[in-house]
Amino acid sequence: MKQEQWPDTLKAGREHLIAADPILGSVITNAPLPSFVPHGNYYQELVESIISQQLSVKAAATILKRFRDLFGDAFPSPEDILTKDIEVYRSVGLSRQKATYISDLAQKVLDGSVQFNHLDALTNQQVIKELAAIKGVGVWTVHMFLLFCMGRLNVLPTGDLGIKNGIQKLYDLDTRPTEADIEALAIQQHWHPYESIASWYIWHSLDNKPAL
Secondary structure, eight states: OOGGGHHHHHHHHHHHHHHHOHHHHHHHTTSOOOOOOOOSOHHHHHHHHHHHTTSOHHHHHHHHHHHHHTSOSSOOOHHHHHTSOHHHHHHTTOOHHHHHHHHHHHHHHHHTSSOOTTGGGSOHHHHHHHHTTSTTOOHHHHHHIIIIISOOSSOOOTTOHHHHHHHHHHTTOSSOOOHHHHHHHHHHTTOTTOHHHHHHHHHHHHTOOOOO
C-alpha cells in the first residue's frame, strides 16, 4: 500500500468499526485516527523488538539508545552486530539471552537463512510461522511486527495483556477473556477486515498502546 493511501485506509476502517460495533464505536468517535504508519525496516524492527521484550517503555528506550550508541548514528548492520561480543551488549543493559538472540538473528540474515524481501507476499499466518521460528521472536512479537511495521490491517493480538484488559473493561466482562473469547468477539462484532484498527482503539481506551 502506498503511504499516501494510508490515512484514507485508516478512515475507512474507523467508519467500518463505528457502524459495526457500537461499544467500540463509542471509543472511536472520541479518539483520533491511529497514529502508526507502516515502514519497511524489517530487520531493524526485529532487532529492536527482541531488545525491548518484557521491558517497560522507558526501560526499553534507555537500553535501545545505549545499544545504538555503540555504533554511532546509523542503525547497526548484521555485520556490525557480529563485531561485538556478548559482554559488550550486556554492558549496555541487554540480558545474555537477548544478546545471543540478536547475534543469532544477525548471523542468519547474513547467511540467508532469514530473509525479508518476500514477506509482503505472505499471508499473516505464513509470516507468523516464518518469523516465530527465529530465536527470541514469539507470536506476540510477530503480531506487533505485522501490525506496526508491515501495516497489515487484520491482525488481532489475542495474547496481548492490554487487549485482554481493554476488552474486559469495554465489554463489562466478569473475567479476563481468553484468546478464544477474543476471536469469537471479533467475529460477533464484525471487526474483520480491520482487526488491527480495532486493536489500536482498544489499547487507546486504556492509554496503553505498545511503543512500536
